[in-house]
Amino acid sequence: MAAKIFIDGEHGTTGLQIRTRMAERRDVELLSIPHEERRNPKMREDLINSADIAILCLPDDASREAVGMLAGNNSVRVIDTSTAYRVDPDWAYGFAEMDRDQSARIRAARHVANPGCYPTGAIGLIRPLRAAGIIPDSYPVTINAISGYTGGGKNLIAQMEDESREDHIDAPHFLYGLKLAHKHVPEMTTHGLLPRAPVFSPSVGRFPQGMLVQVPLYLEELEGTHTAESIHAVFSDYYGGQDIVQVVPLDESGALARLNAEALAGQDIMKLYVFGSGGYVNLVAQLDNLGKGASGAAVQNMDLMLSA
Ligand SMILES: NC(=O)C1=CN([C@@H]2O[C@H](COP(=O)(O)OP(=O)(O)OC[C@H]3O[C@@H](n4cnc5c(N)ncnc54)[C@H](OP(=O)(O)O)[C@@H]3O)[C@@H](O)[C@H]2O)C=CC1
Numbered sequence: 001m002a003a004k005i006f007i008d009g010e011h012g013t014t015g016l017q018i019r020t021r022m023a024e025r026r027d028v029e030l031l032s033i034p035h036e037e038r039r040n041p042k043m044r045e046d047l048i049n050s051a052d053i054a055i056l057c058l059p060d061d062a063s064r065e066a067v068g069m070l071a072g073n074n075s076v077r078v079i080d081t082s083t084a085y086r087v088d089p090d091w092a093y094g095f096a097e098m099d100r101d102q103s104a105r106i107r108a109a110r111h112v113a114n115p116g117c118y119p120t121g122a123i124g125l126i127r128p129l130r131a132a133g134i135i136p137d138s139y140p141v142t143i144n145a146i147s148g149y150t151g152g153g154k155n156l157i158a159q160m161e162d163e164s165r166e167d168h169i170d171a172p173h174f175l176y177g178l179k180l181a182h183k184h185v186p187e188m189t190t191h192g193l194l195p196r197a198p199v200f201s202p203s204v205g206r207f208p209q210g211m212l213v214q215v216p217l218y219l220e221e222l223e224g225t226h227t228a229e230s231i232h233a234v235f236s237d238y239y240g241g242q243d244i245v246q247v248v249p250l251d252e253s254g255a256l257a258r259l260n261a262e263a264l265a266g267q268d269i270m271k272l273y274v275f276g277s278g279g280y281v282n283l284v285a286q287l288d289n290l291g292k293g294a295s296g297a298a299v300q301n302m303d304l305m306l307s308a
């Protein structure tokens with residue numbers, strides 16, 4: 001029998017992308033709410049409680065409200081794409097490749113917190129080096145990133161695209177999160193296995209989908225003797241045996257003069273690069289903020305849960 005899936009927030013940016021990915025599938029039955037009823041609490045509650053898996057594509061407060069609608073119902077499983085539960089120990093963190101046994105945790109979980117787009121890149125780069133003891137506790141980790149503007153949902157999309165709006169943004173590229181307290185820092189710290197919060201500086205470019213996340217490192221400050229080759233070997237070993245997180249060969253990355261933030265738009269994979277020579281490396285994750293950074297990961301997690 002087809003599994004019943006309800007996407008709460010199906011008319012938003014992330015929800016629509018999940019719906020599109022499932023449109024041709026016969027193994028799932030999508031329960032749907034009409035656009036004009038999308039904020040009708042009674043209808044949402046009925047649909048959430050009728051689903052095998054509810055995928056929440058809502059702001060944090062609305063996600064918490066939706067989880068509250070399940071009180072007493074122990075059969076519905078939940079994937080939440082908001083920030084609300086990403087460091088909650090009762091929720092499985094939905095980044096299947098971040099540990100050898102993470103996909104098994106997701107498969108067995110009732111509650112899965114889908115990662116943020118920036119943390120998917122940052123944790124993908126940092127966690128293997130923390131797990132191997134290569135980035136020491138004392139290392140001051142910094143993360144710089146650029147995202148396509150769909151990362152800000154319907155509101156930022158309208159601000160970037162609609163010139164008639166009073167709050168129209170005409171900058172081709174802007175920094176934000178200037179107080180260095182972005183909502184993704186807690187999950188980067190927790191799942192990046194960092195003893196203190198990294199300095200995270202995000203930015204947005206005038207392109208809809210795509211993302212680069214950079215973690216530059218001084219090799220001499222790492223534990224042991226390291227080169228770009230040895231860091232690359234750690235990643236290759238860590239991500240061996242699966243094909244969603246791909247470690248780009250050094251001869252390929254070494255031949256690049258530029259790295260395109262949009263290159264993986266429309267794809268659900270993430271590529272990891274090790275750049276640099278001499279005393280430094282720049283570790284870079286390239287992904288689609290709406291793919292592996294959101295909707296692609298949500299569908300991957302749903303598939304893991306359905307395979308339980
Ligand atoms: N965009 C991205 O790249 C990523 C987004 N996310 C997360 O996914 C979630 C959804 O984001 P995104 O799709 O970008 O946001 P959007 O603003 O594009 O969509 C949110 C949807 O939720 C609906 N909604 C808002 N409040 C309520 C409510 N109280 N009850 C029912 N529906 C409601 C909105 O309806 P209305 O049209 O009326 O506003 C809209 O359809 C967020 O938590 C976001 O942080 C995660 C990773 C990446």
Ligand SMILES: CC(=O)N[C@@H](CCC(=O)OP(=O)(O)O)C(=O)O
Binds near residue numbers: 083117156293
């Ligand atoms: C460009 C942009 O605005 N991006 C969003 C994060 C997108 C994302 O990962 O979403 P959630 O963590 O909200 O799920 C932001 O910085 O708030």
